[in-house]
Amino acid sequence: MTSHIAMFSIAAHGHVNPSLDVVRELVARGHRVTYAIPPAFAEKVAATGAEPRLWHSTLPGPDDDPSAWGSELLDHVEPFLDDAIQALPQLVEAYRGDEPDLVLHDITAYPAPVLAHRWGVQAISLSPNLVAWDGYEEEVAAPMWAEPKRTERGKAYYARFRAWLEENGITAHPDDFAGRPARSLVLIPKVLQPHADRVDESRYTFVGACRGDGSAQGGWQRPADAEKVLLVSLGSAFTKQPDFYRECVRAFGGLPGWHTVLQIGRHVDPAELGEIPPGVEVRDWVPQLAVLEQADAFITHAGAGGSQEGLATATPMVAVPQAVDQFGNADMLQSLGVARRLPREEATAEALREAVLALVDDPDVACRLRGVREEMAREGGTRRAADLIEAALPARP
Numbered sequence: 001m002t003s004h005i006a007m008f009s010i011a012a013h014g015h016v017n018p019s020l021d022v023v024r025e026l027v028a029r030g031h032r033v034t035y036a037i038p039p040a041f042a043e044k045v046a047a048t049g050a051e052p053r054l055w056h057s058t059l060p061g062p063d064d065d066p067s068a069w070g071s072e073l074l075d076h077v078e079p080f081l082d083d084a085i086q087a088l089p090q091l092v093e094a095y096r097g098d099e100p101d102l103v104l105h106d107i108t109a110y111p112a113p114v115l116a117h118r119w120g121v122q123a124i125s126l127s128p129n130l131v132a133w134d135g136y137e138e139e140v141a142a143p144m145w146a147e148p149k150r151t152e153r154g155k156a157y158y159a160r161f162r163a164w165l166e167e168n169g170i171t172a173h174p175d176d177f178a179g180r181p182a183r184s185l186v187l188i189p190k191v192l193q194p195h196a197d198r199v200d201e202s203r204y205t206f207v208g209a210c211r212g213d214g215s216a217q218g219g220w221q222r223p224a225d226a227e228k229v230l231l232v233s234l235g236s237a238f239t240k241q242p243d244f245y246r247e248c249v250r251a252f253g254g255l256p257g258w259h260t261v262l263q264i265g266r267h268v269d270p271a272e273l274g275e276i277p278p279g280v281e282v283r284d285w286v287p288q289l290a291v292l293e294q295a296d297a298f299i300t301h302a303g304a305g306g307s308q309e310g311l312a313t314a315t316p317m318v319a320v321p322q323a324v325d326q327f328g329n330a331d332m333l334q335s336l337g338v339a340r341r342l343p344r345e346e347a348t349a350e351a352l353r354e355a356v357l358a359l360v361d362d363p364d365v366a367c368r369l370r371g372v373r374e375e376m377a378r379e380g381g382t383r384r385a386a387d388l389i390e391a392a393l394p395a396r397p
Contacts (some may be wrong), residue, residue, distance in 0.1 A: 002030060002031060002032050002034070002054070002103075002207035003031050003032045003101045003102065003393050004031075004032045004033075004098070004099075004100040004101050005026055005031050005032070005033065005034075005036075005100055005101065005103075005104060005389070005393075006034045006036065006053075006100035006103050006104070006112075007023055007033060007034070007035045007036070007050065007090070007093065007103075007104040007105065007126075008035075008036045008037075008103065008104070008105040008106065008109035008111065008112035009035070009036070009037055009041075009105070009106040009108070009109055010037075010038070010057060010059055010083075010106065010108050010109060010116075011037065011038040011040045011041050011057055011059065011061055011062055011271075012062060012108075013062055013235075014128060014235070014303055014304065014305055015036065015106045015107075015108055015128055016041050016044065016045070016106075017128075017305060018126065018128040018187040018209070018210060018305065019104070019106065019126050019128075019187070019210075020044070020045070020048050021048075021210045021211060021382045022085075022104075022126065022187075022210050022382055022385045022386060023035060023045075023048045023049075023050050024048040024049060024050075024390070025380075025382050025385075025386040026386055026389065026390075027048060027049035027050055028049070029076060029196070029386060029390070031259075031390075032051075033048075033049070033050040034050060034051045034052075034053045034095075034098075034100065034243065035048075035050040035051065035052055035053065036052075036053040036054075036091055036094065036095075036109075036112075037052055037053070037054065037055075038054065038055060038057040038061075038387065039054050040044075040061055040062060042054060042141060043176070050066055053095070054094075055087055055090040055091055055094060056087075056090065056279070057083055057087065058079070058082060058083045058086060059080070059083050060079070060130055063250070067170055067240075071242045072141075072148075073144065073145070073148050074148050074151075074154060074157060074252075076369070077157065078157055080108055080110060081110070081157065081160065081161055081164070083110075084109075084110035084111050084114075085164055086273060087111050087179045088111045088114060088115075088168075091111050091115060091295060092115070092118075092210075095115070099392055100119070100121060101121060101133075102121055102122055102123075102124070102389070102392060102393055102394075103115060103116040103119075103121055103122070103123040103124070104123075104124050104125075104126055104174075105123060105124075105125055105126065106125075106126060106128065106388065107125055107126075107127050107128070107129075107178075107181075110178070111175070111206040113125075113170075113181070114165075114170065116220070117168065117169060117170055118168065118169070121233065121394070122145070122182075122183065122392055123181070123182070123183070123393075124181075124183045124184065124185060124389065124392060125181035125183065125184035125185070126184070126185050126187055127181075127184050127185070127186045127187060127188070127204075128187050128188070128304050128305070129188060129304040129325045129329075130188065130192065130193050130194060130200075130304075130325055130328060130329075131184060131186055131193065131199060131204050132179050133179060133193075133194065133195040133196075133198040133199045133200075134195075134198045134199070134200060135195070135196075135198060136179075137159075137175070141179070142160070158174060158255060161174035161177075162174060165177060174303060178201075180203070181203070182203065183203065183392070184203060184204045184205070185204075185205050185207050185388060185389075186205065186206045186207065186208065186386050187207060187208070187210050187307060188203050188206070188208070188304055188307075188308060189206070189208045189209060189311060189372070189379060189386070190206040190208070190375075190379065191311070191332070191336060191372055191375065191376070192304070192307055192311075192329060192332050192333075192334075193206065194310070194328055194332060194359070197341050201258070205388060206379060207379055207380050207381060207382075207384045207388070208376050208379030208380060208381050208384075209308040209309075209312060209381060210381050210385055211289065211308070211309070211312065211347050211381070211382075211383040218287040218290065219276045219287060219290050220261075220286065220287055220290040220291045220294070222294040223259050225259075226258070226259035227257030227258070228257055228259070228296045228297070228360065229258075229259050229260075229261065229294055229295045229296050229297075230252055230257045230259070230260045230261070230295065230296065230297045230298070230299065230356060231260075231261045231263070231286070231288070231290070231291045231292060231295045231297075231298050231299070231315075232245070232248050232260060232261065232262045232263065232298075232299040232321070233263040233286070233288060233298075233299075233301070233306065234263075234265070234300075234301040234322060235301050235303045235306060235322075237306070240265070240267040240268060241268070241322075242264075242268050242272040242273065243346070244320070244347060245262060245264050245268065245272075245273055246272075246273055246274065247348055247349045247352060248260065248262055248299065248349070248352060249262070249273055249274070249276065249277070249280055250349035251349035251350070251352045251353040251356075252279070252280065252352075252353065252356075253276070253277035253279060253280050254277060254279075255279070255353070258279055259279050259280075259281065259284065260279060260281065261281045261283065261286055261291050261295075262279045262280055262281065262282050262283070263283050263284070263285060263286045263288075263383050264282060264283070264284060264349075265284060265285075266285075270282045288305075288306070288309060288313045289313070291311050292309050292310060292313040292315050293313050295313070295315050296315070296316075296360055297315065297316050297317070297318070297356045297359060297360050298310045298315045298316070298317045298318070298321055299317070299318045299320060299352065299356070300317050300318070300319045300320070301319070301320060301321055301322045301326050302317075302319040302320075302326040302329040302330040302333060302339075302341075304323075304325060304329060307319075307329045307332075307333060310333075310338075310339075310377075311333075311338070311369070311372050311373060311376060312373060312376060313373075314336060314366070314369035314370055314372075314373045315342075315369070316332055316339065316356075316359035316360055316365050316366075316369065317338065317359075318339065318340050318341075318342060318352060318355045318356055318359065319333050319334065319340070319341045320342050320343075320344055320347045321340050321341070321344070322344065336368060336372060337360070337365065337368045338368050338369050338372060339367055340354060340355045340358070340359060
């Protein structure tokens with residue numbers, strides 16, 4: 001008898017993309033997979049063979065200006081709670097009479113473990129980025145939250161979160177609910193996890209990146225006259241950086257033999273960059289993996305997806321982090337000896353050019369990248385993730 005597995009996520013590329021190949025594999029193994037997602041990602045989800053279960057989200061969408069998220073810590077967390085509270089009744093109705101045998105969920109999908117509790121089934125988190133290690137709360141969370149928790153706004157946020165959990169029969173503290181899932185598959189290479197030796201592996205299992213072959217993104221052809229190829233991308237969210245792109249054009253536009261692929265996102269007009277030299281290809285979006293497979297260097301914001309793809313393709317990286325987990329990822333990449341981290345304010349044309357040329361010409365960097373790629377390949381990726389999910393399915397009578 002076919003099992004019904006339900007996956008839950010939000011409309012954000014960095015949260016949906018890491019799960020897609022796992023979902024595709026589960027469908028290929030004969031399971032019925034439904035995927036609760038806002039309409040903006042319905043087509044992408046359907047392409048895996050899963051059935052999209054659509055719901056309306058109040059979160060900023062993938063094409064919204066990043067400033068919609070605000071600038072303070074509470075600005076970033078309150079919208080997820082607000083969205084979860086209004087989404088839960090929608091999802092209850094979407095699954096009424098068709099409850100799954102197992103729940104999978106992104107770390108931001110707060111309604112999913114609530115629904116799993118209601119349905120009496122196991123929930124497994126699919127984490128697209130780093131997870132908490134033993135001591136994380138004291139070393140990172142407590143200092144970060146000390147001031148917000150003292151404010152009336154912070155107290156109200158926690159009170160509302162607690163009340164919502166309690167009315168749904170969950171007694172866990174909001175911090176544990178959001179940050180310490182009972183079971184989690186971690187979809188990043190272990191080399192990107194800070195303090196990996198202090199992670200509870202009875203709770204968290206590192207399966208590494210689950211990318212697929214990237215063919216669904218489309219292809220890219222390296223120009224015949226390109227001696228070296230550089231990809232510049234700040235991902236899909238924090239892309240409104242015309243000053244930074246101008247520095248990249250200035251750094252690499254006139255560099256003999258180099259072809260630069262400059263992804264600028266949807267919030268910057270190419271006209272803002274001034275005159276574009278022949279060796280610079282400006283795009284609002286590129287099939288990143290296809291470009292990286294042919295690239296010699298990568299200037300990245302060090303998001304989880306970009307960091308993994310840079311490592312998987314053994315591409316030297318210059319990390320210019322913009323927000324959230326990117327700072328930690330940039331530090332990890334630099335500590336591995338495969339990247340240089342440049343703070344945004346120091347990412348001048350001269351600094352970018354010097355960093356890229358030094359990395360590309362360093363045989364030790366190439367050797368370390370090959371070693372990391374081999375280590376990542378041993379983590380199992382999609383197949384191991386699917387095996388572990390199948391092992392968690394309830395036994396059939």
